Amino acid sequence: MRASRKSDDGTVTAGFDVSGTARSPVVTVWSNPAMDQANALAYALLGHPLSQASSQQGNLLANAATSLGLKGGNLIAKNLASRFGLQQASFETSGGLSETQLVLGKYLSPRLYVMYGIGLFQPVNTFRVRYILNKSFTIQAAESSAGTGADILFTKER
Secondary structure, three states: OEEEEEOOOOOOEEEEEEEEOOOOEEEEEEEEOOOOHHHHHHHHHHOOOHHHOOHHHHHHHHHHHHHHHHHHHHHHHHHHHHHOOOOEEEEEOOOOHHHOEEEEEEEOOOOEEEEEEEEOOOOOEEEEEEEEOOOOEEEEEEEEOOEEEEEEEEOOOO
16 A cells, blocks of 8 residues: 655655555655655655654654554564564654664563664664662663763552
């Protein structure tokens, strides 16, 4: 299936190709002329480039990218994760579309978990280490190009 939209100014056509089965759809974003995925998604949904998007439209695009990732990309990521012995492989965003990352994670021991996030639209990578001290306390440290930090996490279940 293919869906497309012409831009507001009529110079760009962008859309989605959906293939695969109903249980495992594969969604691809495309544009004519060719451009990066973030702008192609903006043209397909909004009719104009990402640079002209308001903050509300940016949130819409982030949600759309996450949804597309869950329907097609995360399934592919999970299959790759299991093939390479990883416990986590998913697409995540902490804000707008431009902050989307492919996140890969693995338990090195029952208490030690490492995770690496690779920026899809920006050259931002994140490395995170989580160590479980006991049932209630966990130490987590993260380093990215944006900065370094550490947390002590407390969990209480009822």
